[in-house]
Each structure stands twice: as structure tokens, then as C-alpha cells.
Amino acid sequence: MSAAPAEDVVRRWESEQQRLRLQLLDHDTESWQQNPDFSGLQRVGGVDLSFIKGDDVNACAQLVVLSFPDMELLYEDSRMVTLTAPYVAGFLAFRETPFLLEALQRLQENQPELLPQVVLVDGNGLFHDREFGLACHLGVLSGLPCVGVAKNLLQVQGVNKSQEHQSQIAALQKGGDSFPLTAASGKVLGKALRSSDKSVKPVYVSVGHKISLDTAVRLTHACCRYRVPEPIRQADCRSREYLRQHFPAADA
Template sequence: MSARPAEDLVKQWESEQALLRQQVVEGDTEDWQRVPDFSGLQRVGGVDLSFIKGDDVNACAQLVVLSYPDLQLLYEDSQMVTLTAPYIAGFLAFRETPFLLESLQRLERDQPQLLPQVVFVDGNGLFHYREFGLACHLGVLSGLPCVGVAKNLLQVQGVNKDEEHQSQITALQKGGDSFPLTATSGKVLGKALRSCNKSSKPVYVSVGHRISLDTAVRLTHSCCRYRVPEPIRQADCLSREYLRKHFPAADT
């Protein structure tokens, strides 16, 4: 792709992001979000894309729905997809969202009683260059509450992986402890969460859509048996399992 079409595409995507960003709801909208034990929450979803090693075009788009609070698998959907949009940093959602959205729409059409009440996304929400990451994009287009949970720190808006950040991580003593990810502007874009006692490495939680940050952090912690919340962990495991089964010669 030549420089000019890429520049035009970035401008187009920036414009689309800005319009969609206006639709993000950053607060709690559901009754279950407002109670300490999330009473009324019965189904939590998780989405992920897994690629065959060396192939950044063909992927397995995965959706899982787990029961809450016991986190048992209720539904799974694995689909091989071909990504058509190029990868440009900060615009990952334009590559991945269409396929994840299709998975949710397929579920809503075929088994609406299993549609998740909240979706965990392997990626960022408001913690993003323009405060509109993958979890926001999927949330706005699906209309569902979404939570972004990233395994790696996106160094953005003045948040850096420096000594101060590392000392804050060290200060997280137990599962559930967190600290804010504050932009240069002073806005809190997300939180670093020690998700369980077993792992001292945090995850980075941010609002996707229709949930507050504090609720997103509490819910993420409640869904963690290991470092990564179960909906995302199981989506990742099942998508990799699908690739191993259907593409045994490839190293996934």
C-alpha cells in the first residue's frame, strides 16, 4: 500500500473513531452493575482472535459465553476469518471488530437467551491514543456493556512503563489491588489491576462501553482464577485449540 492511500485511510478511520467515540457511555447502565455481588448477572462473554504463526491475515475469531458467577462454559463459537483491513497502530478495531461483531450477532439470532450481559475484550477501551480502543468500538456497535483487558501496557497519553510505574506494580500486594492510569491531562483512562494472588503481573482494565471503571475493575477481578479473566482466557484457549485441530502443520 502506497503512502497516500494509507494516509487517506488513517484520516477516514480517525473521523469514524471520533464519531463513534461520542456514543461511548462511560457509566453503569445495568442494575447488576450497581450491587456489590453483581446480583442479576448470569452470562459473561469473552472474545479473541488467534492467528496461525507467520500468517497475519487468516485468524480464528472466538466468542465464548460463561455462566456467572461459576464461570462454566455455556456457548462457544469458533470461525475462521480473513482480515481485509491493514494493521495500523491505534486502529486495530477496524481489522478485528467486524468479525467479533458477527459472532455476537450470530448468537443473538440463533440463541438469544445466551447473549452475554457484558463482554470482555482482549484489548483496550478508553485507554487508547484517542480514547477509543477495540473494547469501545465493539461496545458501541454491539450495544453491549464491554470491558477492555490488556495484558501489556500501552504507553499512551503520558502513561509510561517507567520506574514509577514499576514501583506502583510492586506495591500491589494482593488480588483486587489496583492503581489508576492517569493521562497527562489528568483524566484516569484505566487501572492496572493485580487480578489474582497467584500473579504479580497486572492486567490493564479500561471502560469499553456502558460500564464504569470501578465496576469494570471489580468485575474483572471477580472473573479471574488466573491472571487473565476467564472469558478472555477461555476464548484464547479455545481459538488456539481450534487452530491446532484444523491446521496441525502450523505452529500456533
């Protein structure tokens, strides 16, 4: 799976990203997004993939749906999957989206009343070298509002771990404080968010689909008990626990 794909595959992926990018909505589309306390929002989804240690092909694809604002578990789906696309920087969505989309589709078919009103994705959205990361891909294909929340800074379009960036992080005083991630072009691609008072290391929030950046940042903060927003944290914890239970020898 580490072998590089043929150039024609990468070109096809780039073309697909460009095609889907035309369908992306980077503004608020839902009534709950207009309310300061998100009144009307009841269900928030989180997705993640966890891999067996030493195996970059077999993974647990995880979907959770939590109540809002209480962050209580309403639904979970853990499913072992076999990834068929190689990992290529900037094209993570082609590896992971099909399985996350299947999990949402299973929920839609079996318990549609629990379908999340927004999905938080462990990865980037518009904060991407071609402004179409995993959260955008999943959002456009699912039709659901999506937010990208990355734990590490993606260094693209002139955004990097410069001294200025570190100074901006140090200036974040409390949970909810943020600063823009501005490309060399001047375009704001996302925001670095101090997600809780206790965590000084920020998360990186960007638009996935059907939500504005400011709303995405407010929502991410509202979902945080710790540094990582609870829907993503729960998806990560539960997928890792699934691997521990089913593949104990692999030391996942």
C-alpha cells in the same frame, strides 16, 4: 497486510472513531452493576482472535459465553476469518471488530437467550491514544456493556513503563488491588489491576461501553481464576485449540 494504508484511509478511520466516540457511555447502565456481588449477572462473554503462525491475515475469531459467577462454558463460536484491513497501531478495531460483531450477531439470531450481559475484550477501551480502543468500538456497535482487559501496558498519553509505574506495581499487595493509569492531562484512562494473589504482573483494565471504571475493575477481578479473566482466557485457549486441530502443520 503489513503495507501502510493510504493517508485518506487513516483519516477516515480517525473520523469514524470520533463519530462513534460520541455514542460511548462510560458509566453504569445495568441494574446488576449496582450490586456488590453483581446479583442479576448470569452471562459474561469473552472474545479474542488467534492467528496461524506466520500468517497475519487468516485468524480464528472466537466468542465464548460463561456463566457467572461459576465461569462454566455456556456457548462457544469458533470461525475462521480473513482479515482485510492492515494492522495500524491505534486502529486495531478496524481489523478485528467486524468478525467479533458477526459472532455476537450469530448468537443473537440463533440463541438469543445466551447473549452475554457484558463482554470482556482482549484489548483496550478508553485507555487508547484517542480514547476509543477495540473494547469501545465493539461496545458501541453491539450495544453491549464491554470491558477492555489488556495483558501489556499501552504506552500512550504520558503513561509509560517508568520507575514510578514499576513501583506502583510492586506496591499491589493482593488480588483486587489496583492503581489508576493517569494521562499527562490528569485524566484517568484505566487501572492496573493485580488480578489474583498468585500473579504479581497486572492486567490493564479500561472502560469499553456502558460500564464505569470501578465496576469494570471489580468485574474483571471477579472473573479471574488466574491472571487473565476467565472469559478472555477461555476465548484465547479455544481459538488456539481450533487452529491446532484444523491447521496442525502451521504450528499455530
